[in-house]
Amino acid sequence: DSGVTQTPKHLITATGQRVTLRCSPRSGDLSVYWYQQSLDQGLQFLIQYYNGEERAKGNILERFSAQQFPDLHSELNLSSLELGDSALYFCASSVGSGDLYNEQFFGPGTRLTVL
Amino acid sequence: KNEVEQSPQNLTAQEGEFITINCSYSVGISALHWLQQHPGGGIVSLFMLSSGKKKHGRLIATINIQEKHSSLHITASHPRDSAVYICAVFTRDDKIIFGKGTRLHILP
DSSP, X not given: OOSXXXXXXXXXXXXTOOEEEXXXXXXXXXXXXXXXXXTTTEEEEEEEXXXXXXXXXXXXXXXXXXXXXXXXXXXXXXXXXXXXXXEEEEEEEEOOSSOTTSOOEEOOOEXXXXX | OOSEEEEOXXXXXXXXXXXXXXXXXXXXXXXXXXXXXXXXXXXXXXXXESSEEEEETTEEEEEETTXXXXXXXXXXXXXXXOEEEEEEEEXXXXXXXXXXXXXXXXXX
């Protein structure tokens, strides 16, 4: 158990809908990272937050947004969902000095299915 | 051509064999991360490297920054090592790029 929690575990929704994925980092970790893993694209980095501020941005679509709250949990919002958004979404956390390359601890993932 | 290439894509070996998984990259990096993804989907961080060599139990990771290459070695492999091993590079402009993974299957 990495200490990182993600909810929900599974999510099934329809095209055009909006969903929110939630991540609670390990106690004491200030950085949260979001990743998408799909069958055709593999793992992709979406975005990193450090202590409430956006720190680095990867291949995050404009339809997606994220935020990190004062209690350090983070939410990833996916809107106008398309079939291609079906994937595993992982959250990871690190102690973080703000640098991107601190060792990361991964949550169990949220499996999103868009029908 | 992908910026991060792993080889082999798939590897089947007998229990006890020495395993080597390679990762080559074409971009400037700050660090490299080796990850293990279990059949159930969970991801575990194995090593974070910016130079030299690290060892943890039966796992050894090396990186050669000049040659833009890293290797992950498993000594005395065991069926529980069966997993997908993923290399990720942290670029100097704050991006993270993943390899496509190496699927390892260790036969008892």
